[in-house]
Amino acid sequence: MKLKEIAIGYIDIPLVTPFKTALRTVNSVNDLIVKVTAEDGTEGYGEAPPTAVITGDTKESIEAAIRYYIAPTIKGMDLEDLPAIMQKLEKCLAKNTTAKAAVDIALYDLYAKLQKKPLFRLLGEKEPELVKTKLETDLTISVNETEEMVRDSLLAVEKGFHVLKVKVGKGGAKDVERIREIRNAVGKDIVIRVDANQGWTREEAVSTITAMEDAGLGIELVEQPVSYHDFKGMQYVTAQVETPILADESVFSYEDAVRLMEEKGADLINIKLMKTGGIHEAVRICDAADQFGVKCMIGCMLESKVSVSAGVHLAAARSCVTMADLDGPSLCRIDPYEGGPVYEGPHIFLKEDNGIGITGVPVKFETI
Ligand SMILES: C[C@H](N)C(=O)N[C@H](CCC(=O)O)C(=O)O
Ligand SMILES: [Mg+2]
Numbered sequence: 001m002k003l004k005e006i007a008i009g010y011i012d013i014p015l016v017t018p019f020k021t022a023l024r025t026v027n028s029v030n031d032l033i034v035k036v037t038a039e040d041g042t043e044g045y046g047e048a049p050p051t052a053v054i055t056g057d058t059k060e061s062i063e064a065a066i067r068y069y070i071a072p073t074i075k076g077m078d079l080e081d082l083p084a085i086m087q088k089l090e091k092c093l094a095k096n097t098t099a100k101a102a103v104d105i106a107l108y109d110l111y112a113k114l115q116k117k118p119l120f121r122l123l124g125e126k127e128p129e130l131v132k133t134k135l136e137t138d139l140t141i142s143v144n145e146t147e148e149m150v151r152d153s154l155l156a157v158e159k160g161f162h163v164l165k166v167k168v169g170k171g172g173a174k175d176v177e178r179i180r181e182i183r184n185a186v187g188k189d190i191v192i193r194v195d196a197n198q199g200w201t202r203e204e205a206v207s208t209i210t211a212m213e214d215a216g217l218g219i220e221l222v223e224q225p226v227s228y229h230d231f232k233g234m235q236y237v238t239a240q241v242e243t244p245i246l247a248d249e250s251v252f253s254y255e256d257a258v259r260l261m262e263e264k265g266a267d268l269i270n271i272k273l274m275k276t277g278g279i280h281e282a283v284r285i286c287d288a289a290d291q292f293g294v295k296c297m298i299g300c301m302l303e304s305k306v307s308v309s310a311g312v313h314l315a316a317a318r319s320c321v322t323m324a325d326l327d328g329p330s331l332c333r334i335d336p337y338e339g340g341p342v343y344e345g346p347h348i349f350l351k352e353d354n355g356i357g358i359t360g361v362p363v364k365f366e367t368i
Contacts, residue, residue: 001079001114005037006071006103008063009363011047013304014333017152020142022169022199023053029304029332032062033363036106038079044110045358047307048102048274054249054301055274057098065099067368074103082111086280097252097277104278105310105356113355119310120350123283123317130319135312135348137326138163138193143170146181153182153190160345163191165223165325169199172208176215183217193323195223198249202226202233209241221268224248234265246270246297253277254284261292270297270325273311282314289320297323305329309340309356316350324348336362 013029034046048066050059057065073092077085085107089100112119124131139161141152153164166182168175175196183192200208205225212219221244226233228249238245247266251257252275260266269289276282282298289296298315300308308328315321329335329343338360342349351357 002039003036003075003077003079003085003107004039005367006066006075007035007037007365007367008066009033009035009365011304011336011363013336015331016333018142019140019302019331020144021167021195022143022197026302029302029328030059031304031307032059032066032102033306033361033365034066034102034106035361035365036103036110038110038114042110042113044106044108044113044355045306045361046102046104046106046109046310047303048098049301049303049307050098051274051301055098057096061096062099062102065093065096066103069093070099070103071368079107079111079114082107090277090280098274100277101273102307104280105273105307108279108310109355109358116354118350118352118354119313119356120316123279123314127319132316133350135315135324135326135350136163136346137324137330137348138165138191139327139330139346140325141166141182143167143178146174146178149178150181150185153186157186157190162189162346163193165193165195165327167195167197169196172200172204172211175208176211179212179217179219180215188218191220192218193220193223193246195248196225198224198227200225202230202236205233205237206240209237209243213242219243221246223270224250231263231265234260235263238264238266244268248272248299251275251285254281254288257285258288261288261294268295268297270299271321272299272301273307273314274301274303279310279314286314286318286320294320295322296320297325299325300328302331303328304332305335305337305340306356306358306361309358312341312348312350313356
């Protein structure tokens with residue numbers, strides 16, 4: 001069966017509240033959606049969020065990569081030979097991981113549908129007895145003035161979330177105050193993970209995390225304390241503090257992940273499909289994490305339910321994935337799609353529908 005057609009369109013979904021990190025502020029999810037169609041009319045969907053501050057990929061660069069490089073390279077290829085398509089996708093242009101991820105996800109969705117299997121069952125064939133059918137995601141608390149963050153944290157707990165991913169990285173001493181006040185408000189049973197999004201220097205990271213430890217704030221982990229450039233800084237912070245360090249912006253590829261695990265640049269890895277260029281490379285990172293005995297998070301950018309669902313399927317399929325930061329759909333004001341994993345507060349339920357499970361995508365597509 002050949003890949004007959006590739007089409008693109010856009011979705012624009014307002015957020016419940018502005019999303020604020022040490023790197024950016026965003027008010028809506030404005031993403032490119034990809035549709036791939038097989039000769040028999042079966043369709044697969046993918047999504048590309050332009051997260052320029054992390055991946056370097058903009059709306060314009062994503063569209064150009066798919067329109068002028070990826071689509072002409074893979075159109076007409078044999079869908080039964082997915083590895084061959086993935087190799088062409090990887091090699092037709094360097095970097096551009098977001099555009100590659102959107103197409104990779106759409107192809108996996110289509111491939112699993114043609115195999116008549118849910119994607120998580122297909123990806124979980126290595127260890128079928130360990131496949132999960134239910135996940136729990138955290139909810140992100142944007143970085144703001146402390147009072148607002150406390151209010152948002154209490155609201156999240158009221159909605160049933162047990163794990164908060166609190167954005168910091170805007171002044172070490174202020175960050176300790178933010179976490180202290182949130183801990184006082186939510187109590188000791190709520191899990192707090194902290195994401196600095198590269199906002200600290202090495203020294204600031206160590207003093208800030210140590211202050212949180214000394215104050216007994218019970219932090220589960222700290223994500224990406226220093227710049228993604230600063231590998232030695234990641235090693236330094238990981239060695240100096242007790243709290244586990246999770247690498248996010250430092251790890252895009254399999255090679256990044258292996259170096260980090262070999263050279264102790266972090267204790268844990270946040271795998272995001274938009275950094276890896278899709279499921280294909282993310283699976284390789286999971287295989288490496290299995291070998292090193294390192295636990296992973298599957299995370300997302302600010303994305304809606306098409307691509308986040310692909311992350312959900314991968315998280316369900318692999319036992320090295322013990323943490324989910326897959327709250328994109330929870331941050332959106334509406335869910336415009338039909339089908340896909342079911343979100344109920346913090347819980348995500350996998351269904352046995354073929355592929356990713358998304359059936360209705362309200363987007364005006366242009367065939368390219
Ligand atoms: C949305 C997710 N919970 C998250 O916080 N992801 C960020 C990057 C999001 C973005 O800027 O689009 C992260 O883990 O750093
Ligand atoms: Mg992060």
